Amino acid sequence: MAPSATGEPAPMHLPAALKASTINASVLHGPRDLRLERRCIEDPGTGELQIAVKTTGICGSDVSYYKKFANGDLCACMPLSLGHESSGVVVAIGPQVTGFNIGDRVALEVGIPCGQCGICRRGRYNLCKRMRFRSSAKSVPHFQGTLQERINHPAVWCHKLPDNISFDTAALLEPLSVAIHAVNRASPTPGSTALVLGAGAVGLLTAAMARQAGCSTVTIADVDQGRVDFAIAKGFATHGYVVPRPLHTSSSCASIYSGSSSGVSTPDGVMTPASTLSFQSQLDSAKSLAAEMLALTSSSNPLLVDDEDDGVDVTFECTGKEVCMHTSLYATRSGGKVIMVGMGTPIQTLPMSVAHLREIDILGIFRYANTYSTGIRLLCARDRLGRGAGYILPDLDQMVTHRFKGLENAKGAFELASRTIDDDGNLVLKVVIEA
Template sequence: MAPSASDEPAPMHLPVISKASTISASVLHGPRDLRLERRSIEDPDVGELQIAVKTTGICGSDVSYYKKFANGDLCACMPLSLGHESSGTVVAIGPHVSGFSVGDRVALEVGIPCGQCGICRQGRYNLCKKMRFRSSAKSVPHFQGCLQERINHPANWCHKLPDNISFDAAALLEPLSVAIHAVNRASPTPGSTALVLGAGTVGLLTAAMARQAGCAAVTITDVDQGRVDYAVAKGFATHGYVVPRPLHTSSSSSSISSGSMSGTSTPLDGVMTPASTLSFRSQLDSAKMLATEMLALTNSSTPLLVEDEDDGVDITFECTGKEICMHTALYATRPGGKVIMVGMGTPIQTLPMSVAHLREIDILGIFRYANTYPTGIRLLRAQALGSPSGFTLPSLDDMVTHRFKGLENARGAFELASRTVDDDGNLVLKVVIEA
């Protein structure tokens, strides 16, 4: 006779045993010491998805780590997988995750805040002191980057993609988020004028987002002719200005190219010698001259659309992190205007603060981004569908100038990403590594 239900033994709730598999990863061990390694990866944990990484863009900070094993003040102290501009496909789903299916295409937001502190509860989670950010050496052990075949990532920080957004464009949602955050901080009014210093990926996207926000005239500047021409031709900016090299000829010029400050021009005790005063004044004179030329000239010889060119623009976005560019930003901004510090370069700078004081110029900093990925995805969807009226974001796919297949070719990708033109003289803008 078959046993009754009451005779059956109670079910045993055994712990789930995670299974490990091996993957390939591109791992940096020191300056230019990039190795292809095998790593172990567990099944996704509670609240996690396992993502097969499809595209990873190379950022300026990645290039800095690659060349120096450091980025600014952050020095790596253990092997580090780079890459934080990434998209991929869900291949496994951890416990207690809903809303995702295997095969979903996602963009990865790779900064993971604590979610519990006061700043997180205010929605400004990019400022969380416990933030872990992939491919950064700030946290120890380092939070490994996305140049791996697969990664486990919190589902809360994976953003599902519409079918009409490519993996390459989705990877660029990360720098686009920086631009969205910068323009959100600036809060331009319709018809405002803007100046963008630096025509790298972030500078280009910041210019585009300024136009998206209703700025009537956006001038972009760079020392590279090709990038400025690209910005104007593709509609990222309305005007362009190529900065002549060198930016200035004072004794501190080396500090501008290297991103570090000269002890001669700014002694630690704050007292300037006559020689250093002369050097600093020369630097300021160069900045004033650049500001005047940027406001008066464009590559089409059309005056910038402001009521009085000498008054300056409403908003300047400084996207280089260079000291002289910050000087230029202050001189180029009208009284009552704003300077948004987007680029992170020289950590300690000497600025003509009286310019900001006497003209009531607001200086606002930004750090990465917060609550921007949904906005970026909506913009890319609208771009793909085409906008019947108004400004449409230029193609992010078109910004990808060079693609490398496979992690085994990562070294070549990093070497090329540190240049502005390739061996054939073609513009190098965004380099990506694809699966």
């Protein structure tokens, strides 16, 4: 391959066999109306790579679109390919791209900011108002997701992978980035105590990153016994608390914990909606639940320093539920922090005086920025370092509990991803679709 005028090897451009080709794509046309279609794909444009998608993880927001053709306030108004947790292989290189070769393995960062506004220049590109994010209905026309055989994607948002990171683990770099960003916002000091509400994929990874950041105790809470057990057994958290599932929420608002960042849940039994309870009753339940969590975990490894400083240093709320925010405020010590990770209930009524009088900082996060390289380094480090080197990030491959082969099986993958256990009673944590 001849060198370019700059001395760099000239990029390998699109093979003739790929020109003006068609691909299979999984396309959502309405609630649960998922179709396998043929789409045309153009040559990669200036600054783009063409990626053969190998693995896509199903996120809670994808499940929401699948079931309702909407995610929160965002309603799809045209057919949409879902998927944004993805990895793949470079199969073609567009003009003015250097540093990549055909066959390179990459993780895809699928949010594309404008790169020109003041927010982007300050490095907080996740907040860019002109952000286009794959599989989201926010921009019109919608930015199509990664559940396609191949996509063209800006090279600057493709992250090279070392050989020791599998495609499945690479796809989990997206939720891992959320966790990294959440812990960066919390900035816990070494020896801090942390509580994570919700043991879905993001909650598990947030707990692991809190441990990575030096938190001495990390308690994870969820209504699902299997998820809490998994978190402890696999080293994501140091302590676990299974939130009781009462017959009705008047005895505990905890029964509407989602167990995931998306708010998807399949609680057992018939429960009275939280909206039927008085606000004070909700607060009383949240306060009692917080006290139970702290009391039970303190027996083996104190979260309560003394009677005047009861609570954890930082709470990561990973469900997006109003009652979980209530619990977060009561479980956090004076001068501590609550990090809002999960996006669920858009309008919430909170006991702000709890945060006000105790100087609890409430910090929001939205996706992530400048995190992929950190995630890749952490995943590489776990193979280089031994057990004596301190806390090592768990093997993320073990989070993938179910794999579906081929886009033609996407519907089954989405149906399963909306559940917490499969037909055989096995834990459903992360479902992926592989090429």
